[in-house]
Every structure is written in structure tokens, then in C-alpha cells.
Amino acid sequence: MSTRDELLALLLENARYSTEDLARQTGADTDEVAAAIEELEASGLIRGYQAVVDWDRADQERIRALVELNVTLDRETGYDDIAGRLVKFPAVKSLRLVSGDYDFALEVEGDSLREVSKFISEKVAPVPEITQTVTHYIMETYKDRGLEMGDGHDDGRLSFSP
Amino acid sequence: MKIADRVQQIPPSGIRKFFEIAEEMDDVISLGVGEPDFTAPWAAREAAIDSLKAGKTSYTANRGMRELREEISKRVSTQYDLSYDPDDEILVTAGASEGLDVAFRALVDPGDVVAIAQPSYISYVPGVTFAGGEPLPVATREEDDFKLTTELLSAHGVADADMVVLCYPNNPTGAIMTAEEMAEVAAFVREHDLTVLADEIYADLTYGDDHTSIATFEGLRERTVVFNGFSKAYAMTGLRLGYAMAPPEVISAMNRVHQYTMLSAPTTAQYAALEALRSCDSEVVEMRKQYNRRRQFVLSRFSEMGIDCFEAKGAFYVFPECPWDDTDAFAEALLEEQGVALVPGHVFGDSGEGHLRVSYATGLNELREAMARIEAFLG
Ligand SMILES: Cc1ncc(COP(=O)(O)O)c(C=O)c1O
Numbered sequence: 367m368s369t370r371d372e373l374l375a376l377l378l379e380n381a382r383y384s385t386e387d388l389a390r391q392t393g394a395d396t397d398e399v400a401a402a403i404e405e406l407e408a409s410g411l412i413r414g415y416q417a418v419v420d421w422d423r424a425d426q427e428r429i430r431a432l433v434e435l436n437v438t439l440d441r442e443t444g445y446d447d448i449a450g451r452l453v454k455f456p457a458v459k460s461l462r463l464v465s466g467d468y469d470f471a472l473e474v475e476g477d478s479l480r481e482v483s484k485f486i487s488e489k490v491a492p493v494p495e496i497t498q499t500v501t502h503y504i505m506e507t508y509k510d511r512g513l514e515m516g517d518g519h520d521d522g523r524l525s526f527s528p
Numbered sequence: 529m530k531i532a533d534r535v536q537q538i539p540p541s542g543i544r545k546f547f548e549i550a551e552e553m554d555d556v557i558s559l560g561v562g563e564p565d566f567t568a569p570w571a572a573r574e575a576a577i578d579s580l581k582a583g584k585t586s587y588t589a590n591r592g593m594r595e596l597r598e599e600i601s602k603r604v605s606t607q608y609d610l611s612y613d614p615d616d617e618i619l620v621t622a623g624a625s626e627g628l629d630v631a632f633r634a635l636v637d638p639g640d641v642v643a644i645a646q647p648s649y650i651s652y653v654p655g656v657t658f659a660g661g662e663p664l665p666v667a668t669r670e671e672d673d674f675k676l677t678t679e680l681l682s683a684h685g686v687a688d689a690d691m692v693v694l695c696y697p698n699n700p701t702g703a704i705m706t707a708e709e710m711a712e713v714a715a716f717v718r719e720h721d722l723t724v725l726a727d728e729i730y731a732d733l734t735y736g737d738d739h740t741s742i743a744t745f746e747g748l749r750e751r752t753v754v755f756n757g758f759s760k761a762y763a764m765t766g767l768r769l770g771y772a773m774a775p776p777e778v779i780s781a782m783n784r785v786h787q788y789t790m791l792s793a794p795t796t797a798q799y800a801a802l803e804a805l806r807s808c809d810s811e812v813v814e815m816r817k818q819y820n821r822r823r824q825f826v827l828s829r830f831s832e833m834g835i836d837c838f839e840a841k842g843a844f845y846v847f848p849e850c851p852w853d854d855t856d857a858f859a860e861a862l863l864e865e866q867g868v869a870l871v872p873g874h875v876f877g878d879s880g881e882g883h884l885r886v887s888y889a890t891g892l893n894e895l896r897e898a899m900a901r902i903e904a905f906l907g
Contacts, residue, residue: 387574423893521890525550525869526543526560528650528699 369394370402374411377403378512381415420515422507428475429482429503430459433490435470436498445469448495457485468500479503538654542875546859550869557898558869559886562699564763564844566818568800569811572762575803576796584795590787591779592620592771593798599805600771608741610749616776619783620793620801624729624757624770627782629655630789631725631753631772634781636661641689645676646877647847649699649727653877656693664689667879673838674703674847678716686716691723694742697730700876700885701847702823702840707740714745724752729770730843732761732812735820737841743773750775753782758797760843761812762804767797819844822888822895829899833906844889847873850882851906859884866901 372392376383385403389396406412421428437448445463452461452472460473472490476482483501491499507515543560550556567573591597597614604610612618621627628651636642638660644652646665656663666684668674676694686692694713696705705713717724724742731739743752757770770793772782823840830837830848837848852858855872862868870887873880888895 387570390574390578423891521558521565523558523561523563523565524547525556525558526547526871527562528541 369398370406373399373402374406377412377415418511418513420507420510422515427477429477429479430507431474431482431486431504432502433472433474433486434468434498434500434502435472435490435496437469437495438497439495443495448493451493452490455485455489457482457489468498534658534660537657541650543871546863546869546871549860549863553863553867556863556867556869557890557894557901559888559890559895559898560869560871561887561889562845563765563889564760564815565889565891566763566815568762568764568767569804569808571807572764572800572804576767576800579796579799584799586795588620588792588795588798590783590792591618592793593795593802596620596798596802596805597771599802600773603805604754604773608739608744610741610743610754610773612773613776617773617779619772619774619779619786620798621757621770621772621786622790622793623759623768624727624755624772625651626768626786626790626793627755627757627770627772628652628725628727629658630782630785631755631778632656632659632661634785635691635723635753635778640691643681643684643686643689643692643722644877645692645694645698647674647698647700647873647880647883648693648876649695650876652693652695652727661691665877665879666692667877668701668703669879670838670849670883674698674701675705675709676713677709678712681713681716686722687720689720689722691725692717693725693727695727695730697734697739697842699730699843700845700871700873700880701838701883702843702845703838704734704737704739704842706737710740710742711745714742714748717742717751718745718747722751724748725755726752727755729755729757729760731756733816733819733844734842735816735823739842753778758801758804761815762801762808763815764797764800764804767800768794769797769801818892819888822890822892825892826886826888826895826899829903833899833903844887846886846888847880847883848886850884855882855884862902862905866905868898868901868905 369392376388385396385399388399449461452458457474457476459475462471464471474482486501597618600618601612601614632655636659640661641664642656642661643664643666646667653663666680668676726742743749743754753772753774755772758764826846835848837846840846850858859872871885873883
């Protein structure tokens with residue numbers, strides 16, 4: 367593996383590894399690591415860094431839904447055009463064109479059920495090319511972006527200790 | 529086989545019964561835990577991993593790695609203005625636990641009286657007993673916020689004792705002592721020529737006043753053994769690393785016991801500890817912040833429920849009064865009916881009777897749920 371691939375793998379594991387951590391683990395020196403990361407970011411290969419949050423543990427309520435979209439295309443409008451409109455909405459967290467029974471898999475996030483359903487009915491459904499939406503509210507997240515979400519019962523400590 | 533009297537003398541731990549009930553149940557939220565719910569800082573873990581990769585799998589010097597002793601010495605000098613020579617005044621041990629045991633065995637002769645401020649961590653009385661000494665419980669009182677006073681020391685006859693064990697910030701009460709309060713205890717100790725064992729393992733976990741080490745008072749450094757470790761502040765309980773600091777003749781005596789029992793503290797853990805001291809202070813600050821939020825939450829919830837609880841300012845415990853007369857019955861019913869585990873105060877000595885130890889080394893969400901269950905239980 368090249369240093370660049372190794373860096374990618376490590377940052378996928380934990381984006382908060384410091385330059386020193388990364389240098390130690392790849393055997394490169396810190397300047398090389400810093401330069402390689404800068405390059406990865408500048409080229410757009412790395413788009414950003416985010417926390418993986420277990421919302422079930424937060425005080426704040428967070429509603430997420432997976433929405434299946436079916437579209438009909440005409441001569442002027444392609445998938446990219448529809449996608450281009452949808453990705454502009456901040457409530458849209460991910461949008462993918464998929465094969466199978468429906469065309470797009472959309473992930474929406476909001477502070478309440480009302481907000482999410484309002485967004486789907488008022489912003490998504492009215493898009494002329496969209497013929498059908500099927501909404502699945504996420505009830506429980508067990509794993510997200512490769513990380514298991516704890517349910518609080520994985521406490522490996524003894525229930526009593528001195 | 530015959531079991532030694534010294535061992536038979538020690539009753540089984542008072543939390544055994546509860547532990548067995550809890551083990552049988554699902555969905556227990558435990559507030560009975562005396563260890564952080566955080567994981568050791570990554571840099572410390574990585575240093576441990578790196579040391580293994582580099583093949584550092586041999587014994588170290590009996591007293592611990594020289595580099596680590598130097599780092600400890602630097603730390604206590606900047607933090608408490610205490611100066612200990614890494615060569616002959618510091619001993620690295622397998623947890624503060626081993627340090628305490630080694631000190632009891634090195635310093636206590638059969639029949640020596642060792643005063644122990646109670647409620648206290650559960651290992652002191654057995655430690656003294658195993659060494660052949662006579663434990664003398666000194667009951668602190670809630671009306672004094674579980675602090676040790678010269679009045680209490682006099683009333684319990686500590687003037688005639690040989691040694692006194694102090695633990696501030698305290699397990700189980702969460703009490704701390706201010707510099708002025710500690711100065712009075714120091715004066716008493718000096719006047720009556722006592723040896724002091726100061727277990728300061730929670731020193732970095734105070735919420736308000738900074739910790740004052742008794743060894744900083746005039747004439748006290750010569751008569752005090754200070755214990756500390758990485759279990760609590762650095763969330764490194766499983767790595768088993770601690771240290772003791774004392775004048776050279778004491779460390780030398782302790783090292784004699786240590787070298788025949790432990791040879792040296794775990795090498796991997798020493799590398800982790802070295803890195804913890806060098807680069808993990810911001811994690812300690814972060815963990816302390818979170819403990820403090822939880823502390824405030826738990827205290828405010830008990831007050832809403834009308835349960836008396838003095839405002840603990842250290843460690844990660846609060847020590848509320850038990851709403852029922854029978855603390856064991858309360859703890860058992862709460863565990864069985866609501867799945868909330870906490871520890872009856874008498875486990876920490878008779879003076880803990882009537883109280884409960886509640887640990888907040890547990891996530892805010894679980895604490896929220898646990899407090900709601902306690903409220904439901906009280907009806
Ligand atoms: C007051 C006190 N001293 C010592 C210890 C043991 O610490 P270590 O893990 O360093 O042996 C504990 C652990 O609960 C404690 O509460």
C-alpha cells in the first residue's frame with residue numbers, strides 16, 4: 367500500500383488522528399504526512415471530516431428517514447438534473463442513484479417527524495419528474511459508517527467495583 | 529487446607545451479594561462502579577502498543593523505568609510544588625493498590641495502630657490487618673462534610689496511633705479537604721509524630737478547589753507516603769499502574785518488599801503511563817468536565833427527590849442519605865425492582881451506615897435513566 371492509501375485507511379478509521387499519530391503509524395515523517403493530506407484534500411478525494419453521532423444518546427431529538435424515489439425522465443431532464451436540485455437542500459444528507467425497483471435513495475434528517483415529512487411532501491414530492499416517494503423512518507441505528515452504535519448495555523465493567 | 533488466621537479475619541466483601549443479584553439480571557444500570565467509563569487516552573494506548581511492537585517485554589528496574597520516575601517527579605513538582613528525587617524517592621507500583629500493600633508491610637509492625645479516616649476505600653482495613661497492624665476507624669461525619677478534623681482525631685485517640693491513612697478526594701463520599709483544613713490535620717500529625725499514608729489517586733478529579741497534598745505542609749514530607757496512579761484520572765484501571773513517593777529510607781524499605789513480590793510494575797503499562805503524563809492532559813480536562821456535568825446532574829436530581837446529599841466536590845461519587853432505615857434492603861429492592869445498582873454505605877465502614885455510594889462514572893443518558901428509575905422507585 368502506498369502511504370497515501372495507508373493514510374486514507376487510517377483517516378477512515380479515525381479522522382482525528384493527529385499528524386504525529388499518522389506519522390508514527392505509517393512510518394512517514396510528519397511533513398510528508400501533512401503534505402499528503404493536503405494533497406488528498408485539494409484533489410477532492412477527501413471531501414471533509416465528520417463525527418459519527420449516536421443520536422439515541424443525545425438530548426436533542428433527531429429524525430432520519432430513507433426515501434425511495436421513482437422518477438420519469440424526459441429529453442431535457444436527466445438524473446443529474448434532478449439530483450442537482452435535491453442536493454442543494456440541507457435536510458438531504460445523502461442522495462444516491464441506485465439500481466433496482468426505484469431510482470434514487472435519499473436520506474433526510476430533521477429535528478422532528480413533522481419537519482421531515484413536511485420536507486418530503488413540500489420540497490421533494492412536488493419535483494415534477496418525481497413520480498413516487500416511499501418514506502422509511504429510521505427507528506433504530508445499529509451501525510453507521512462502519513461504527514457500531516452502543517445501546518448502553520455493552521458496559522464491560524463489573525456492576526460493582528471498589 | 530488450613531487458611532491463615534489473618535485472612536480468615538477478613539470478612540468477604542459487602543458487595544458480593546449485590547454483585548450476584550446484578551449478574552443474574554438484564555438491563556442493570558450500575559452506579560456501583562468505582563472506575564471510569566472512559567477509555568484510556570489514545571496516545572497512552574498507542575504508546576503501549578508501540579512498546580510491544582518494539583519488543584519491550586522485559587522487566588524494568590524494580591523501582592520502575594527511570595524515564596517514568598523522572599516524568600512523575602516533574603509532574604508533582606509543577607502540580608503540587610513537591611520535590612521528589614526520581615532516583616530514590618519514587619517507587620512505581622502495580623496500581624496504587626500494590627503501593628498501599630507494600631507500604632503497610634514495610635512500615636507496620638504487629639500491633640501498630642493505623643488510624644483510617646472512614647468511610648473509606650475498602651482495601652485499607654484488610655491491608656493493615658494482613659500486615660499484622662490494628663486498624664483504628666476514625667468516623668467522619670456528614671455535618672463536617674465528611675472531612676477529617678483535629679477534634680475527630682483527638683476523640684478517636686489517634687494521638688496514640690502510629691500511622692494515619694487519608695484519602696482525599698475521598699472514595700466513597702466525594703469529600704475533599706481545603707488547604708486550611710488539611711493544615712490543621714498536618715499540625716496534629718506533626719505534634720503526635722504520626723506517619724501518614726496519603727492516597728491521592730483522585731487528586732486530579734476535583735470540581736472547584738484544587739487538591740492540596742498533605743505532604744506540602746511543613747514537616748510533613750518527612751513523615752508522609754503519597755500514593756497516586758493512573759487508574760482514575762487517566763481511565764487506565766486495567767493497566768495497573770501507580771506510584772508512591774516518600775523519603776529515601778521509606779522508598780528503599782518499600783522497594784525491598786516490592787522487589788520480592790512484584791519485581792517491577794508491568795512494563796507495557798509504564799510506557800502508557802509515560803505517554804499519559806507527557807501528552808494526555810487535555811483528555812483529563814475533558815473527562816473532568818464531563819464528570820462535573822454528571823455530578824451536578826446527580827446532585828440536582830437527588831435534591832429534587834428530597835434526598836439529602838452533601839455536595840461532593842471530588843472523585844466520581846456522591847454519598848446521599850438512604851431514604852430507608854435499612855440500606856441493604858433499599859439497595860436490594862432498588863436493584864431487583866428497577867435494575868439500578870448502588871452500594872450500601874456500610875461497606876466502607878460503620879460510619880457509612882445510612883448512606884449509599886452512587887458513582888457517576890457512567891454516561892449522562894444512563895444516569896438520567898437511573899435517576900428516573902430511583903424516582904419511580906420512591907413513588
Ligand atoms: C481510594 C482508592 N485508592 C486506590 C484505588 C486502587 O487504585 P489502583 O487501580 O491504582 O490500584 C482505588 C480504586 O477504586 C481507590 O478508590
